[in-house]
Amino acid sequence: MIQVNNITKTYGRKQNAFVAIDSISFTIPDATTVAILGKSGSGKSTLMHAMSGLDRPEVGEVIIDGSDILKLKPKAVDRFRATKMSFIFQSFFVQPNESCFDNVSMPLEIANVPRAQRKQKVEAALAAVELLDKKKSRARDLSGGQKQRLAIARAIVNEPEIIFADEPTGNLDSVTGGVVEDFLFNYVKERGATLIVVTHDEELASKCDGRIDIKDGKISSIKGLDKKGAKQ
């Protein structure tokens, strides 16, 4: 369960201060898929960064599995990210010069998974996105859709409880995007994981259980979720 309590993040200082997210609260139950929608600059990315501990709002709490990740020490937050959550980005961020295997292996190395267990896990993740035959190919030789599937393999290899996806299909055509979405939703359903998608795409949003609309740093509407503390 992810509990977001009254978080506020301000960029800049004094006259230049800009409130990116303003007193946002909501709760996401386990094994839920949630879409966060909003125009660019609305604060949806900042919200995602705050929920994953990448960014630190100056006010509020983000409670995941009972602990406030904003109060954890940096090392503990790193550990949290390495073991419990993962990311998918619009621009894939696969390492072009490394093999598919090494790309997927990185989160396992970071999480200190012993070498002996890595091979089997990496291959299982690559098989899940149907890229096992590309194991030894360099990531730069893949097509856009394949790169994003590789990114999904990288995101699921460590069996995270929460996946953050930032415009996962934004750089893909609708057919390829649809395939990528299917892989993503399949994993989440099978594992009972939580998926948080930041997107513009109404169609993608409609596949999610819940939906949060952000406008000017505030929640403008919230559906399918506990509205505790949400401002209308």
Add this chain to the structure above:
Amino acid sequence: MNTLDIFRRAGRSLKQAKARTILTSLAIGVGAFTITISLAGGQGGRDYADAIVNSNTDVRELLVTKENEDADTIPEFEPNGAGSARAAAGGGGGGGFTRGLQFISLDDVEKMADINNVTAVTPSFSPAVDYITTEGQKKYQATVSPFSPSVSLTFAAGSTNGNLENNQIILAENFATTLGFTNPADAIGKTVQIGATKQRTVFSGAVAQEFSYEVAAVSSESGLAFRSQGSLLLNETAISQLYTFVSEGTSGYNRFLAASVIVAEPDQAEVVKATLEEQGFTAQTSADVLGTVNTFINVLLGVLLGFGALAVITSIFGIVNTQYISVLERTQQIGLMKALGMSQADVGKLFTFEAAWIGFLGGTIGAGLAVIGGIIANPAISRALDLGDISLLIFSPLQVLAVIVGLVLISIVAGILPARKASKLDPIEALRTE
């Protein structure tokens, strides 16, 4: 993250930027090359000096001179006094006016002989002879020196068994050929004559006389000999007879510039040296001689090492620059790794290891080339400097290893700032794409 995994990732990152890695390594390689060569040269030089000193001196031998108490004052002229060094010109054939040095008299020789553990004292006889000749040959200029068993000689023919009879002589190889012998072996057993002139004194005119010796051996040139080279060697009795003939009756007779003192056991040399110095003599052990030579070698070595250090300092900036560019290029990768939970410390380690790899590569390339080049060049150097079978560049595995390890450490230090920059990178900034 496991250190070994970070290490492997660092190696892979460098492989992906091959040209840059190799060029940066080469810069540090120049330093490694220079330092390895100078260390090898220093080692070789010291070993060479050691060999020279050991084959020319005996560890039981001390070279004794007598200095003026006040070396800065030029001594007054005393016509027949014991203090003046001037009279040397006539009899001793030594150095003429030798400022700061006093003569060693026979009394001094006795005093030295009385010191505990001293087994023998030999004044340095150096009689000025006129020529050497043999039957049917011209007369050639010559100098004679005392034969010392402690000087190791290489023989072209004959041998001495460490001992030379009163009527025997050792010829240098060039004398043997000049005197018309067909080869060195031909000279053995033949008789040669040395001509000398009794110095003119108040009472008698100059008297010339020839002394005959049998050739016992012919010495060949050695890369190690510096004493007695090219001269004719006689034993002490023979040379003191010559000396007495030439110098007796002159003011410089029985006054010597130096004397050699032999002690019973090598470890007594330092004690005897102290006693001698208490008595107002200056004594040099073979260790002292070696020390002087080594000081000279160390100065040369220091200069070379300085150049090497300069090259290393230059390459440090190369590493810093390369690593900064690498951090800039890989901003996204760093951001991603941090987002995936890689700690600041591990990101720092990744870049530190990359710098260490560069240092290792450069150190290995430079030191390796130095060793290979040195091994190839050694025979040529020895030939050019006429060193015989002595190598001037001696590589010790430990030193080469120390150079590589040292450069790895320096590279790590050079990599600190870029690694810090990488570890402090904000993942959100790094992953922002427009």
